[in-house]
Amino acid sequence: MKVLIVGGGVIGLMSALELSQAGCDVTVLDKQDFGQAASWAGGGILSPMYPWRYPDAVNQLARFGKSMYQVWQPLLQQATGLDIEINPSGMLILDQADVNTGLGWATHDHDPQQAAQLISGKALNRINPRLNPDISQGLWFPELANIRNPRLLKTLIAFLKQQPNVTMQPFTSAQHFEVKNNQITAVIDENNKHWQADQYVIATGAWSGLLSEQFDWQVPVKPIQGQMILFKAPAQWLPTMVMHQGIYLIPRLDGHIVCGSSTDDVGFNTDVNTETGLQLQHTAYQLVPELQNMPIVHAWAGLRPSVPDGVPYIGQMPLDQTSALSNLWLNCGHFRNGLVMAPASARLLKQQMLGESFMVDEAAYLPVNRLAYQTFN
Ligand SMILES: Cc1cc2nc3c(=O)[nH]c(=O)nc-3n(C[C@H](O)[C@H](O)[C@H](O)COP(=O)(O)OP(=O)(O)OC[C@H]3O[C@@H](n4cnc5c(N)ncnc54)[C@H](O)[C@@H]3O)c2cc1C
Numbered sequence: 001m002k003v004l005i006v007g008g009g010v011i012g013l014m015s016a017l018e019l020s021q022a023g024c025d026v027t028v029l030d031k032q033d034f035g036q037a038a039s040w041a042g043g044g045i046l047s048p049m050y051p052w053r054y055p056d057a058v059n060q061l062a063r064f065g066k067s068m069y070q071v072w073q074p075l076l077q078q079a080t081g082l083d084i085e086i087n088p089s090g091m092l093i094l095d096q097a098d099v100n101t102g103l104g105w106a107t108h109d110h111d112p113q114q115a116a117q118l119i120s121g122k123a124l125n126r127i128n129p130r131l132n133p134d135i136s137q138g139l140w141f142p143e144l145a146n147i148r149n150p151r152l153l154k155t156l157i158a159f160l161k162q163q164p165n166v167t168m169q170p171f172t173s174a175q176h177f178e179v180k181n182n183q184i185t186a187v188i189d190e191n192n193k194h195w196q197a198d199q200y201v202i203a204t205g206a207w208s209g210l211l212s213e214q215f216d217w218q219v220p221v222k223p224i225q226g227q228m229i230l231f232k233a234p235a236q237w238l239p240t241m242v243m244h245q246g247i248y249l250i251p252r253l254d255g256h257i258v259c260g261s262s263t264d265d266v267g268f269n270t271d272v273n274t275e276t277g278l279q280l281q282h283t284a285y286q287l288v289p290e291l292q293n294m295p296i297v298h299a300w301a302g303l304r305p306s307v308p309d310g311v312p313y314i315g316q317m318p319l320d321q322t323s324a325l326s327n328l329w330l331n332c333g334h335f336r337n338g339l340v341m342a343p344a345s346a347r348l349l350k351q352q353m354l355g356e357s358f359m360v361d362e363a364a365y366l367p368v369n370r371l372a373y374q375t376f377n
Contacts, residue, residue: 008034012203014346031173035153041302068343085148208332307333
């Protein structure tokens with residue numbers, strides 16, 4: 001089977017990985033170089049932030065996703081010599097309002113990956129001696145980890161380029177689809193080149209709503225900007241991830257510390273806003289005062305592919321009002337959790353495309369159950 005994937009962020013690349021490993025011939029198109037958009041800009045926390053605030057459908061893919069990274073890591077490293085750098089740092093959540101809900105959720109969930117304890121005083125200081133001493137208690141998730149997403153992308157690209165059944169085509173912008181008899185027959189790029197396959201996948205992140213505009217069913221994915229700053233500290237300096245009021249610190253193994261993030265509805269704008277940067281800095285210093293001695297080495301903003309309920313669209317799409325399914329598939333709308341959900345989203349897509357049994361109940365993700373018909377067409 002020939003599959004054409006539009007979009008080479010973590011979702012498109014992981015989908016290419018799953019499908020090519022299953023024997024499909026896969027082509028991935030991206031309008032820029034691969035892995036430069038949200039998937040590069042993100043933080044790489046391998047769990048939804050405050051998982052109790054998310055639907056089961058998100059937590060389920062996240063849980064599978066995290067354990068799948070553990071399996072992929074040695075395989076990808078052996079083939080490419082590159083490490084996706086999973087840092088099992090654990091996370092301290094310091095929001096007092098979430099303590100009871102968080103503990104209750106962790107107990108009810110019975111998932112060892114999400115085990116949590118309430119920690120206070122000296123014990124808190126032992127877990128993270130860099131924390132502001134005025135902070136008296138926090139919820140400790142020892143099993144939470146982060147992945148160094150830019151390294152992940154580099155590794156995936158290197159691996160896919162080694163595969164004889166994968167074609168990687170950067171700097172090629174899909175403009176629209178050619179449709180005959182309710183089936184896609186080609187993707188047409190900006191040079192009017194026709195890219196043909198048996199099955200087509202939209203994995204264009206925040207741009208997925210735009211690319212599907214030509215069809216009768218509206219895909220309500222829109223960009224929500226998130227801004228980040230990057231500190232450089234000595235290696236192992238900050239032992240755990242820290243989160244408070246939606247702002248987090250994520251330590252990388254080499255001492256870099258990612259601090260984010262804002263949530264701004266500013267369209268497709270990725271300009272860094274100075275005031276937002278200062279607010280991130282201010283919160284970072286409140287959580288870990290010694291960060292004031294560490295240089296800020298980079299700042300950036302990325303566009304999350306937001307959807308109303310945070311649950312991605314994964315599955316086959318109808319093209320017109322008949323609801324008949326076509327050879328067009330969606331894997332998009334992962335909003336704040338695309339990095340952690342990517343391996344499981346890609347596997348579910350592969351299982352759907354190849355008619356295999358599913359790792360999760362697919363109903364929650366199916367576009368056909370959730371898309372609204374555009375009456376203006
Ligand atoms: C600041 C920030 C922090 C985040 N933190 C986390 C986190 O800690 N954990 C987590 O799990 N998730 C996190 N996320 C979310 C995560 O990064 C996204 O959900 C995920 O990267 C989405 O992946 P994607 O492949 O769908 O989109 P993208 O990475 O944006 O990729 C889409 C690709 O499609 C291409 N494209 C678009 N239109 C076309 C076209 N017409 N033709 C060809 N190519 C096209 C683009 O060039 C791009 O390369 C964060 C995001 C941000 C911005």
